[in-house]
Amino acid sequence: MSAGRTAAHRHHDPGLRGFASDNYAGAHPEIIAAITLANGGHQAAYGEDAYTERLQSVVRRHFGPSAETFPVLNGTGANVVALQALTDRWGGVICAESAHINTDECGAPEKIGGIKLLSLPTADGKLTPELIDRHAFGWDDEHRVRPQAVSITQSTELGTVYTPGEILAISDHAHERGMTVHLDGARIANAAAFLGVPLSAFTSGVGVDIVSFGATKNGCLFGDAVVVLDPALRDAMRYLRKQSAQLASKTRFVSVQMEALLAGDLWLRGARQANAMARRLAEGARAVDGVDILHPVESNAVFARLPHAVARKLQRRYGFYFWDERAGQVRWMCAFDTTEDDVDAFVQAIKEEMSTSPG
Secondary structure: OOOOOOOOOOOOOOOOOOOOOHHHOOOOHHHHHHHHHHOOOOOOOOOOOHHHHHHHHHHHHHHOOOOEEEEEOOHHHHHHHHHHHHOOOOEEEEEEOOOHHHHOOOOHHHHOOOOEEEEEOOOOOOOOHHHHOOOOOOOOOOOOOEEEEEEEEOOOOOOOOOOHHHHHHHHHHHHHOOOEEEEEEOOHHHHHHHHOOOHHHHOHHHOOOEEEEOOHHHOOOOOEEEEEOOHHHHHHHHHHHHHOOOOOOOOHHHHHHHHHHHOOOHHHHHHHHHHHHHHHHHHHHHOOOOOEEOOOOOOOEEEEEOOHHHHHHHHOOOOOEEEEHHHOEEEEEOOOOOOHHHHHHHHHHHHHHHHOOOO
8 A cells, every 4th residue: 555645535624714622623733743653563552562651751751750641542531530540439529510521521420430420610610628628528428429539620611720729729628638639631731831830830749649631632633641640540540441441452643642742842832822812812802892701711712702693693604612502601712723813813703793783
């Protein structure tokens, strides 16, 4: 078979842009180059390959010398496997009501992991020690699941970012009560870019026990990872990953993507671009009379409120989702490949649709 030839055909317009999700973006060219580099010849399967071995040292530069990395196929898988490592069959996980594990994973933690989620309403997507205490009780009551872990999302589902101090306070509070801490880092790079700190500053450095590391939303083709920071969890992870159908046979193609992302500054470049475009979008939309920006723009997400009819008309021109359709709230996401021209054209479309909206 000749290299570079394929029987496949392009079935989309590569010039189409939108603000629905950072998952809509393609893979970064440097990621595609890395996959090509890892192709050819034979390598051991199921993570016993040279690329997965190399990934360990690359990740440790970001998370510390005790970190152990387990590549998985996707973010839901990373979360389910990580949370199982922290809980018994009678265990519960405290999380924000808006947490992805609670709202967008089709009950996977409950169905696959057998984990009860103990969710809490928050104003900004962020837990606090005081909120955690609403569920942190009854450890010896066999009529109630035992709260064993706290799960936080960084950056949150509302686009906000925990400071290292806030996570330290949560970790200390959880550990004092015999609980562990999971960080869902689907957009962890965006949080680091906003804070201007290393990844360790709000993970291993402040008591987080395990991290779901998101790579797909930051330019990878597929795959994420569980980064174990507490060495006591390593052995269980090997079995849980396999049981949860998250051990790829050709793991090298996940690992080499993450090496490309983390060995240099690709992870940070992509996140900075996405964040900057979200700020540009928020500033442009805020200046349009009748558009409200609902939350601080601290990552690559913009939440806005505008007339329902306007939002529906805009969706015919650009892809994006309603966050709360009844309240007229929408979510606009920027990606590593979002450009100033993309943002400016969208802001102009908002202006045009708002100007023709009755009332």
